[in-house]
Amino acid sequence: MRAPLRPDELHLPGFHRIEVVDESGSTNTELVAAVRADPGAWPAPSALVAEHQTAGRGRAGRSWASPPHASLIVSTLLRPAVPAERLGWLPLLAGTAVVRAVSADDGGGPDDGAWGLAVKWPNDVLVRADSPVTGLGGYRKVAGILAEVVPEIVPAGGAGEPAAVVLGIGLNVSQTAAELPVETASSLALAGYGDLDRTALLAALLREVAVVVDRWEAAGGDPVTSGLADECARVSATLGTRVRAELAGDAGVVEGEAVRLDATGALVIRTAAGQERVVSAGDVHHLR
Incomplete structure (x- = not known):
């Protein structure tokens, strides 16, 4: 039970x-x-947590469901005081927060590679696996992230207040293999984390999200001066690997080495011809 x-x-x-x-x-x-109906009832930061989600939404409109009490399903209302063009960093920062929270719960830390968690650009958290799968290599997806700017009718604090952003995180905790929808997914239990306390893990996750967002805001949204760009790079499963990016809106495909993140959080890919292409949206597949 x-x-x-x-x-x-x-x-x-x-x-x-x-x-x-x-x-x-x-x-x-x-x-x-x-938030649209009553912004004052949800001051930032606030969070909505569900024990069971029946029609979760991922990036590009993908849907998914979760068994009761098997996941952490949380959406957090934030108002990041950063330039709008830097909001693309938020899913990457959230992914880093997931890694930090799970690692802390397991007794490790963000520089301890033993836990085997990593962030796949732009919005997935992966866990090490014994066998490779297409698109992820030696990883499986354990968490997904979705950040959405809220189209408010009247901003809660007036025109000068930062835009509201809802940051959704779904983390697979105790699912069995039979409860996962695809072979590319996993859970913390399947990855060997044992019987984690979901309440303690949720508290750790929310604290880590608050910490990284506070650091980000204190640096005016600059991920470099805040040190967060380096932290994101350390936990990235994408940087330094060969990837194929299928661009949003059927805009084509870019293949090459993922070399860095730019100031907006976009992925920079160096092609075989030496050209650097900036990918701000799309599906990225890790190539073996």
Whole structure:
């Protein structure tokens, strides 16, 4: 029997509201709608957590569901005080926060490679696997991230307040192989993390998200001066590998080595001809 979350242990410093519900179609969809309807009821940062999600949304409109009490499904309302062109870093920072939270819970840390977690550009967290699969190499997907700017009718604090962003994170914790939808997915339990306490892990995750966003804001959204660009690079499964990027909107394919992230969080790929192409949106496949 999988244990439910313990909401009374989720009173985290800095968070104004953490709401846990039994079921949600999509926590991102519901939180976006709630913020639009009543921005004052969801001051930043706040979070909506679901024990069971039936119609989760990923990037490019992909949908997924999760068994009850098997995942961490959380959408966080943020108002990052950074230039709008830097918001592309948010999924990468969230992925780094996932790595840090799981590593801390497992007794490791962001520089300890023993835990085998890594971030795939732009919005997935991967875990090491014994056998390779197409597109991911020796990894499986353990978490997905979706950041959405909220199209508010009236900003909560007036025209000068930063835009609201809903950051959704879905982390597979205790799923068995039979409960996963595709062979490219995994869970922390399958990866050998054992019986993790989801409440403690959720608290750690929310704290890490708050820490990286605070550092990012303090540097005016500059990932280099904040040190976050280096941290993202250290946990990246994409940088330094050969990749094929299928560009958004059927705009073609770019293949080459993923060499760095630019100031906006876009992926820079160096082709075999030595040309550097900047990819801001698309599906990236790791090539063996």
